[in-house]
Amino acid sequence: MADTVTDEGFLLAILNSTPVVDGVPTDDFADMTRARGWLAGAGGLGTEAELRDVLAIRQALQAVVRGEQPADVLAPTLQGVTYVPAVKDGQITWTLSVAPERELAVRAVLAWDALARHSPGRLRPCANDECRLFLVDHSKANAARWCSMAVCGNRLKARRHYQRVRNMQVE
Numbered sequence: 514m515a516d517t518v519t520d521e522g523f524l525l526a527i528l529n530s531t532p533v534v535d536g537v538p539t540d541d542f543a544d545m546t547r548a549r550g551w552l553a554g555a556g557g558l559g560t561e562a563e564l565r566d567v568l569a570i571r572q573a574l575q576a577v578v579r580g581e582q583p584a585d586v587l588a589p590t591l592q593g594v595t596y597v598p599a600v601k602d603g604q605i606t607w608t609l610s611v612a613p614e615r616e617l618a619v620r621a622v623l624a625w626d627a628l629a630r631h632s633p634g635r636l637r638p639c640a641n642d643e644c645r646l647f648l649v650d651h652s653k654a655n656a657a658r659w660c661s662m663a664v665c666g667n668r669l670k671a672r673r674h675y676q677r678v679r680n681m682q683v684e
């Protein structure tokens with residue numbers, strides 16, 4: 514079974530594949546050749562069917578993490594998925610059993626679930642409402658609000674400062 518840390522990176526990469534670049538929403542997976550290459554690099558098959566599943570689960574997971582949809586929308590992806598136990602070297606191992614082209618989408622859902630269980634409330638959308646990225650807060654205080662302090666944090670601070678200065682001039 515894939516380890517949780519790797520899958521957290523994998524989940525974030527999928528969630529964060531629709532960034533806003535220069536104010537324009539973009540999609541890293543819009544170029545099918547590039548997207549399929551990425552999927553193959555993430556351990557998938559790189560097929561069109563797999564990409565379709567990943568795009569569907571990306572949309573569902575983004576909506577769930579943003580609180581726009583209940584987690585029920587993830588159910589279709591998990592349909593028919595099982596874990597199969599086997600005994601090897603005196604230990605029981607569990608293997609995910611799912612059609613190969615569905616495995617990446619299922620892994621993304623399982624990574625989301627593992628994160629929600631082990632680190633509840635740590636995965637969240639960036640607090641900059643013009644940013645479409647997500648973050649996993651590993652800090653002790655769990656108070657991180659930006660996907661990146663350098664980008665979104667400073668941009669928002671600068672904007673607030675500008676508004677404060679402008680309001681002062683109006684008064």
Ligand SMILES: [Zn+2]
Nearest residue numbers: 639644660665
């Ligand atoms: Zn951000």
